[in-house]
Amino acid sequence: MEQLINKLQKSFKLSDVKHQRENLTFVTVKKDSALDLVTHCRDYEGFSHFVLLSCVDWIEDGKFQLTYLLNNPSGKFDLGIRTFISRDNASMTSAHLLWRQIATYQRELKEMYGIDFPGSPRVDESFILEGWDEIPPMRREFDTKKYSEDTYFPREGRGSNDPATYMKSKLYPDDEK
Amino acid sequence: MTNETNNIVEDKLELEDKFLAPENRKRQVTTPDGTIIEVDPLRDYFSDARPQIYRPNSIPVIENFLNWARAESLWVLGFGTGCGSIELPPLTTPRFDAYRFGVQMRATPRQSNVFIISGYLSVKTLKRVVRSYEQMPNPKYVIALGSCTINGGMYYDSYNTINRLDQYMPVDVYIAGCMPRPEALLAGFNKLKELIKAGKAEKANEYVENFDWYKANQKKIIKDWNMPDYNW
Numbered sequence: 345m346e347q348l349i350n351k352l353q354k355s356f357k358l359s360d361v362k363h364q365r366e367n368l369t370f371v372t373v374k375k376d377s378a379l380d381l382v383t384h385c386r387d388y389e390g391f392s393h394f395v396l397l398s399c400v401d402w403i404e405d406g407k408f409q410l411t412y413l414l415n416n417p418s419g420k421f422d423l424g425i426r427t428f429i430s431r432d433n434a435s436m437t438s439a440h441l442l443w444r445q446i447a448t449y450q451r452e453l454k455e456m457y458g459i460d461f462p463g464s465p466r467v468d469e470s471f472i473l474e475g476w477d478e479i480p481p482m483r484r485e486f487d488t489k490k491y492s493e494d495t496y497f498p499r500e501g502r503g504s505n506d507p508a509t510y511m512k513s514k515l516y517p518d519d520e521k
Numbered sequence: 522m523t524n525e526t527n528n529i530v531e532d533k534l535e536l537e538d539k540f541l542a543p544e545n546r547k548r549q550v551t552t553p554d555g556t557i558i559e560v561d562p563l564r565d566y567f568s569d570a571r572p573q574i575y576r577p578n579s580i581p582v583i584e585n586f587l588n589w590a591r592a593e594s595l596w597v598l599g600f601g602t603g604c605g606s607i608e609l610p611p612l613t614t615p616r617f618d619a620y621r622f623g624v625q626m627r628a629t630p631r632q633s634n635v636f637i638i639s640g641y642l643s644v645k646t647l648k649r650v651v652r653s654y655e656q657m658p659n660p661k662y663v664i665a666l667g668s669c670t671i672n673g674g675m676y677y678d679s680y681n682t683i684n685r686l687d688q689y690m691p692v693d694v695y696i697a698g699c700m701p702r703p704e705a706l707l708a709g710f711n712k713l714k715e716l717i718k719a720g721k722a723e724k725a726n727e728y729v730e731n732f733d734w735y736k737a738n739q740k741k742i743i744k745d746w747n748m749p750d751y752n753w
Contacts, residue, residue, distance in 0.1 A: 473681065474645050475745030481680045489678040495742060496684040499672040 345369055345421060348389060356381050360426070367421035370411075378427035379437055382412050386442060390416045391423060394442070397449035399457050403484040406431045408459060412439070429459070438464040456482035541747045567749040572729045575659045577720065584720065591634075591660055592717040593623040595710065598633035600653060603640020605666045605700050617703045624710055630656040635713070638690075640700070641669035641682045647689060648743050654690055655752040661725050662717070664709055665692045668699045675699065688738045691724035 349361055349369065360372040373381050385391040391414035400409040405428075412425045429436055438461040440447040448471075450461040455471045458480040470476065479486050492498070512519065547561045560566075578584040601609060612619040613626055627633040630653040642650060654663070665686050668674035673684035686692055693716060696709040716722040728735060732751075740746050 472645070474648070475743070477744060478680075486680070488680040491680050492673075492678050492684065496673070496682075497688045497738075498677065498684050502672045502677065504677070 348423075352381070352384075352389075355384070364424075368424070369422075370424040370426055372426040372428070375427050375429050375436070378410070378412070378425060379439055379442075381425055382414065382439065383442060385414055385423060385425070390418055393417055394446065395422065397439075397446055397453070399453050399459065399482075401431075401457065401482065401484045402428075403431070408434055408457060410436060410453075410459075434459040436461055438462060438467075440464050456480055458483065545747060563749055568753055569749065569751070570753070571732060572655070572751060572753065574726050574729050575723075585718075588718050588720055592714040595622075595624045595635045595662075595713070596627045596633040597624060597635045597637055598630055598653065598657065599626045599628055600636065600650070601639050602642055602646050602650065603667070603669060605637075605639030608666070608700055608703055608706060609637065609639060611703050612706060617707065619707065619710065622707065622710055622714075630654070631658065633657060634659075634661045635664060636661065637664045637666055637706075638670050638686055638692075639666045641667075641674065641676045641679075642686065643681050644683065644742050645681075647683060647739070648748075651689065651739055651743075652748060652752045659725055660717075660722075662693045662713055662722055663690055663724065664694045664696065664706075664713060666696050666701060666706065666709070668697055671695055671697060683742070689735060691727045691735075693722050693724045 345363065345367070349358065349371065352358060352371070356373055356377055358371045358373060360370070362370045364370060371381075386394075393415040395413040395415050396411075398411050398413070400411070402409060407428045408431055410427050410429060412427075414423045414425065415421075416423070427436075434457065436459060438447075438450060440450065440461075440463075447465045447467070450459075450464045451467050451469065451471045453459045454461060454464075454467050455473060455476070461467050473481070478491065481488065481491075545562045547559065549557050550560050551557050578587065597609075599609070601607075609626075611617055612624070619625070624635075634657060636650075636654055636657065638650065654661070663686075665671065669676055669682070670686040670692070673679075673682070676682040677684055683689065694709050694713045696705050698705055701709075713722065736750060
């Protein structure tokens, strides 16, 4: 794995190399070269299996983090390629030509985070939600509890406790005093 | 008509048709004898009659007999909506054997008269549930399984699951728990039988009486309403 990273370092500008496990490493690259790296890994480094494409919303930094997780079946290890894109008018180059199933991930990200992937097949069709007209629900500025209370007729008298404080007061009542 | 008004009319049409499924759009069809006719599926393929109230037989003995017969033969629609659907298959297996109570599974709404809402309902599923429920013949009963149908359960703050089933459909019997075991379901069936035999399981009539209220609630959250108002 180290060898591979060193080799990739020569042609791509990798940052934040993190060896999560023996067989799993994450690297971060700039938005422009992310798909170049994915393509390079697929064609020359044996990462023939695409595992997933996921997104993390870093609202404080104003960024979305996309992770392309690739698997090398012969070497039995994974490589996660991370890249950061801006939250405003979020858009990323579509990767559906590398693996066809990426189109489905991109469709989901379009619906859940509002990230646009121009040219991706059926990316504008609704994926899970039907007739959704709010901001994409997985964005962190979307207040899901408030939306639920406004929309779904909450039943009076339903209470909930914060598990940590509730269990503390139950198990160690003397500590609070 | 100027171009501008033309555009406005087209925009309006587009908005109305935005959610309509292709098979439900107005279109021209060639009949077997060659004539071309225009069909509007929402008007032509579905009845637009409102649901009818079921009136019990005027002779009490006969009505009691009918209720007894209904209670001993509950046909459940095999429609699993949440985690609770996994509690339904064991019911029909020898261990719990719901058949001894006259409870059996059926594949389509037209063949069944008990609808078990087994757990959380997303908005997308609710649309299908409403459609299936309305297609079931009278007399029909609804069993709500699990706390998700009562107050939202652990999904009370989800953007996509409803909190209270009774706002969208009338419920005859609630079974609390997360998840209730098949024994609890059998207890629920027995409770439903008691209600039917006592002539108190009349929630389907409540749906008819408050039809507009239920429809308004359903349409409030099902924003892409692309089916007829009443699906019988």
